Amino acid sequence: MAETPYVPRLAIGLLHYPIMDKEKNIVATNVTNFDIHDIARAARMYGVENYYIIHPMKEQLMFVERVLDHWRTGQGAKFNPSRRRALERVKTAESFEAAIKDWGAENVMTVATHARPIEGVETLSFRGLRERMYDQKRPCFLLFGTGYGMTEEFMKSLTVILEPIKGAPPDDFRHLSVRSAVSICLDRIMGSW
Amino acid sequence: MAETPYVPRLAIGLLHYPIMDKEKNIVATNVTNFDIHDIARAARMYGVENYYIIHPMKEQLMFVERVLDHWRTGQGAKFNPSRRRALERVKTAESFEAAIKDWGAENVMTVATHARPIEGVETLSFRGLRERMYDQKRPCFLLFGTGYGMTEEFMKSLTVILEPIKGAPPDDFRHLSVRSAVSICLDRIMGSW
Numbered sequence: 001m002a003e004t005p006y007v008p009r010l011a012i013g014l015l016h017y018p019i020m021d022k023e024k025n026i027v028a029t030n031v032t033n034f035d036i037h038d039i040a041r042a043a044r045m046y047g048v049e050n051y052y053i054i055h056p057m058k059e060q061l062m063f064v065e066r067v068l069d070h071w072r073t074g075q076g077a078k079f080n081p082s083r084r085r086a087l088e089r090v091k092t093a094e095s096f097e098a099a100i101k102d103w104g105a106e107n108v109m110t111v112a113t114h115a116r117p118i119e120g121v122e123t124l125s126f127r128g129l130r131e132r133m134y135d136q137k138r139p140c141f142l143l144f145g146t147g148y149g150m151t152e153e154f155m156k157s158l159t160v161i162l163e164p165i166k167g168a169p170p171d172d173f174r175h176l177s178v179r180s181a182v183s184i185c186l187d188r189i190m191g192s193w
Numbered sequence: 194m195a196e197t198p199y200v201p202r203l204a205i206g207l208l209h210y211p212i213m214d215k216e217k218n219i220v221a222t223n224v225t226n227f228d229i230h231d232i233a234r235a236a237r238m239y240g241v242e243n244y245y246i247i248h249p250m251k252e253q254l255m256f257v258e259r260v261l262d263h264w265r266t267g268q269g270a271k272f273n274p275s276r277r278r279a280l281e282r283v284k285t286a287e288s289f290e291a292a293i294k295d296w297g298a299e300n301v302m303t304v305a306t307h308a309r310p311i312e313g314v315e316t317l318s319f320r321g322l323r324e325r326m327y328d329q330k331r332p333c334f335l336l337f338g339t340g341y342g343m344t345e346e347f348m349k350s351l352t353v354i355l356e357p358i359k360g361a362p363p364d365d366f367r368h369l370s371v372r373s374a375v376s377i378c379l380d381r382i383m384g385s386w
Contacts, residue, residue, distance in 0.1 A: 034372075042369060044366050045361065082368040083368075086368060164384055165380070168240030174238065175234055175276075176234055181376075184376050187380065187381070192359055193360075
């Protein structure tokens with residue numbers, strides 16, 4: 001009997017605090033409707049176990065829960081069953097710690113994504129991350145920032161940073177939406193190409 | 194003197210007509226604000242020459258032009274220069290033919306993206322498309338549908354269809370947002386990984 005191929009364990013989180021704004025103040029950003037749907041659909045497509053929307057404010061998480069209810073059990077579930085399936089694995093959490101705890105995986109590698117390298121944190125290539133996930137069979141929690149990105153202090157509390165996605169020459173433009181960044185990272189890590 | 198590496202020529206288009214709705218009627222879809230911004234940013238990042246928003250109705254194209262004006266020359270240009278740069282290469286067109294003509298490239302390979310293969314149209318893998326673009330130096334116009342996808346008849350008028358992006362086993366969920374699909378396709382075709 002053939003051995004079942006190992007399926008890497010991955011959860012992702014969209015962090016809304018602690019986040020930098022344009023002037024490098026630490027802020028909490030608002031949850032965006034498109035961030036819920038686009039990222040849920042990409043996560044579902046690439047076999048992500050859970051997608052956590054992380055925000056410290058109850059009001060923001062209640063907004064997310066209302067959207068989820070509409071599409072999972074309300075009118076939307078009948079109108080668009082694909083969307084219901086995409087949203088099945090979306091969860092809310094008040095903090096990154098709460099999300100990790102809820103997931104319940106052990107020996108988790110926590111990974112930040114960022115447009116630039118950060119001093120004092122190990123940077124891992126996409127290939128390197130795939131190796132740790134497939135060869136070492138280590139579960140991975142991949143975190144994406146909103147606004148102008150996670151604070152450096154927060155990133156330093158994680159295991160590694162993933163190498164930035166480079167822009168085309170000559171100007172190396174790096175200003176993807178978080179929805180695009182998630183999609184590309186999931187394809188590079190989990191894609192079957 | 195070292196030879197300058199060849200940079201493949203790519204334009205993309207977001208088609209709003211002729212599009213299928215849920216019941217397979219042929220319709221024109223509305224332009225979505227996030228489709229303008231997210232796709233423009235990904236296109237700029239991966240060196241796409243022009244990003245065409247294609248719609249037969251003047252009112253819809255005027256809406257797009259107002260958004261572009263705001264960020265390219267209005268208040269938005271000062272507030273967010275990165276967004277201005279991303280939107281520099283966004284153009285509107287009333288039809289696919291008008292977009293191709295505006296781009297002005299010769300011997301263009303026209304490529305549809307679709308979640309499923311279509312009978313009667315050649316399907317090309319991502320690797321195959323890269324080869325034609327880099328080795329044969331053939332300019333490529335890559336088209337993305339909105340709504341429930343382009344009509345089969347329209348796709349049959351193009352050179353090839355790009356292989357669908359597969360969902361993870363066991364359920365092969367394929368319901369990406371067009372913003373995610375564009376991002377992933379550009380990374381696979383133009384990415385420097």
